[in-house]
Amino acid sequence: MNYDYISFINRIRRKPILIAPGAYDALSARLIEHIGFEAIYIGGASASYSLLGMPDLGFITFDRMSDHISRIRQVTSLPLICDADTGYGNEDNIRYVVKTYEKIGCIAIQIEDQVWPKKCGHLSNKEVTHVKEMVLRIKAALSARKEAIIIARTDAIDPLGINEAIERANIYLEEGADVAFIEAPRNINEIERISKEVKGLKMINMVEGGITPLLSAKKLEEMGFSIVIYPGSAIRAAAKAVITMLSILKDTGSTKDFIENMVQFNDLQKFLYKP
Template sequence: MPYLLSPDLPRTSAGGRFRALVERGGIARLPGAHNGMAALQARAACFEGLYLSGAAMTASMGIPDLGIITVDEVAFLIRQIARASGLPLLVDGDTGYGEALNVMHMVRTFEQAGAGAVHVEDQLLPKKFGHLNDKKLAAPNDMAAKVAAAAKARRHLYIIARTDAAAGEGIDGAVARAKLYMEAGADAIFPEALNTAEMFREFAARMPGVPLLANMTEFGLTPFFTADEFEVIGYKMVIWPESSCASPTRRRRSCMRR
């Protein structure tokens, strides 16, 4: 059981280590890792943080990405990945598994399991994969209440608010929601399903000083950009959600270009 004997076991909180990774400069590169073995492979490839995707989790279980897995099922994977790798882990929290009290329960459970960060999105259940059409959104104030609940419940967890509003409400709607979520206590914003370089640039320009996460999903609407390209545009984090469980024939080309 080498993970119990390793001299480099983390001595600080996972949330603190994730925050330091984001704030140290450059862009945090967060490859998807859906289990402990994938986490070890990412660490061996010299990545310094990881991402646990809801789509990857459900795909590995043979079920659709509709927000139907439970907090405890996710916590099992968080413990596995954090224990195996020791790396700060961002976790997909879907819609928070309910309303504000459920979000608070999720935050405490994920922290205890070893997560460093979580993102919560403003879709309604049953939610959809972020790059599909006809997503149903929560009212902005309802989502802001979830963000506030998450910020109140956390000890060290880094809170990222995801907005899926760009597809239905345009950049104006997505920016307005993002500003409200930051006021509610989010540490960063994840604008989902932006599909052109111009959209990424405009969103960043209208959210100055706010840490932003870019989703370089392997199977979505976003054209392929490198991490360096996202950094130049103004993003502080980038995820490749499903690289660890995607078949080589579906990747089309390298998904984790640096």
């Protein structure tokens, strides 16, 4: 499924809302495509969990993230929305990141306005850069991209409040970002304000157990959002299943009581080796 800039922008402008589950490895990416979703989100948090067994506190480097995306790109034809954190450095670094991500096969690249080392958007005590610094990041990304959508994320709600976050999102759109992403709205009122006051294409994040209330994709579409990502849903589901299986194995000495919740060996081989 090959998208260029125009075709992907046109897709996210039309309904239904684009739902992009997060892949934490190549297998989960194949499963997302198998179920029939249109796009995949590759986030730094899930990469940190799966590759390092660490929280999302800036441990994932550019090299690790680009390798991670490359492995996923090899097994799926779906468009990839890829997290570039703060851009991993100055404007020169950002240009290199964008060029590299495009070569790997990312159709959309997300850059945020946190300071480095960044934190997961649903953790507290985050710091954000000055607006002018983020504008430089956006302009660097725009100067380097050929076909990729540039998504500008702001984490300003936690340190500076919803008014500042909305103002930043609109500035980032005015400076050329294709999509605005205000991370971690804390309640329905803030989500509604974002939907009404951000003047452009908008992405939103659903994090189970996070700060933001969970709303259906249909509701978010009605509110005016164009993309909804579920960056950690798959890895949290996998972690829960593994914990349950291991607990049963430890208690009973067998996985027999969990086998109905597993993809059987032969079924998995058929899925992996299908032409």
